[in-house]
Amino acid sequence: MNTDIPHLDGKLLIAMPGMGDPRFDKSLIYICAHSADGAMGLIINKPAVDLQFSDLLEQLKITPAQSYRPIEVHFGGPVEHGRGFVLHSKDYIAEDSTLEVNDEFGMTATLDILEDISQGHGPNVCLLALGYAGWGPGQLEEEIRDNGWLTCDADAALIFSPKNQDKWRDAIVSLGIDPRMLSATGGSA
Numbered sequence: 001m002n003t004d005i006p007h008l009d010g011k012l013l014i015a016m017p018g019m020g021d022p023r024f025d026k027s028l029i030y031i032c033a034h035s036a037d038g039a040m041g042l043i044i045n046k047p048a049v050d051l052q053f054s055d056l057l058e059q060l061k062i063t064p065a066q067s068y069r070p071i072e073v074h075f076g077g078p079v080e081h082g083r084g085f086v087l088h089s090k091d092y093i094a095e096d097s098t099l100e101v102n103d104e105f106g107m108t109a110t111l112d113i114l115e116d117i118s119q120g121h122g123p124n125v126c127l128l129a130l131g132y133a134g135w136g137p138g139q140l141e142e143e144i145r146d147n148g149w150l151t152c153d154a155d156a157a158l159i160f161s162p163k164n165q166d167k168w169r170d171a172i173v174s175l176g177i178d179p180r181m182l183s184a185t186g187g188s189a
Contacts, residue, residue, distance in 0.1 A: 006151075008034040008140070010102035012159075013041060014150040014171045017182050023078050026168045029133050030087055030154055032099060032107045039140045041077070042087055042107070042129040044159055045167035048073040053128065056084070057118055060111065064118035071117060072162070076129025085109045085129045089156065092116070092123030104156060125160040150175065 013029040029041040053070040057063075076085055086108050093100070097110040106123075116122040135143070143149055152175050158167060172179045 008039065008151060010105060010154055012044075012152050012154050012171055013140075014152060014168065014175075016148055016150060019148055024133070027133075028167045028171050029077075030105070030159060032085075032087070032101050032132075034140070036137060038137050039135040041133045042085055042127070043075055043077050043133060044087070044127055044129070045164045046075045047164055048075050048130060051130075056128075057114070060114065062111075062115055062118050065120050068118050068120050071126055071128050072164075074127060074129045074164075076131040077133030079132050079134045081131030083109065083131065084114065085132055086113045086117075086123075086126050087129065087159070088113070088123035088126035089160075092126075105154065105159075125156065127160060150177075 008031045011031050013027075013031060015024045015027040015029075019025055024043075026045075027043045028045040030044050031039060031041040033040045051073050053073055054064070056073060075081070088106055088108065090100070090104060090106050092098070092108070092113070093106060094108050094110060094112050097112065098106045098108045100106050113122060117126065140149075144151070150172070152171055155174065158170055158174070161167060169179050172182070
């Protein structure tokens with residue numbers, strides 16, 4: 001991993017205006033894993049169109065408890081968009097299947113967590129994403145150097161907020177930047 005880009009596990013990527021890929025326009029991505037081998041993250045501010053949690057449970061033949069708490073389904077990224085990933089608080093850990101990203105967040109990608117959520121035994125807060133965003137070795141670092149992304153600390157209140165339309169702006173504001181001042185072009189001194 002290039003040493004001029006810090007370790008990004010547990011950080012947020014904020015798509016800069018003018019990003020060439022429309023799938024990432026105004027995206028906010030939580031980075032679950034970042035190493036010399038590449039990076040993997042989940043878009044956390046783009047709800048899935050026409051797919052509810054109850055629909056997903058029905059497709060998976062999971063019968064929810066009467067008192068279960070439905071969660072919103074998100075477009076997590078263009079890679080493996082048929083696979084589900086649950087970003088969640090650390091009060092839930094599935095042995096051998098939860099990636100402990102840091103002291104605050106975990107990510108689980110097995111059917112067990114969906115069953116637990118449907119029975120009311122899942123994590124206190126979570127976000128379900130179908131698909132993920134992935135980068136090969138050095139690719140994300142190059143995109144950051146080319147002004148494609150800003151990075152900021154992850155905040156649970158922001159990540160799990162139901163106000164998806166505000167997350168991108170709120171992440172930029174957390175850096176002390178007025179989103180209206182961002183430009184689609186960048187440079188270096």
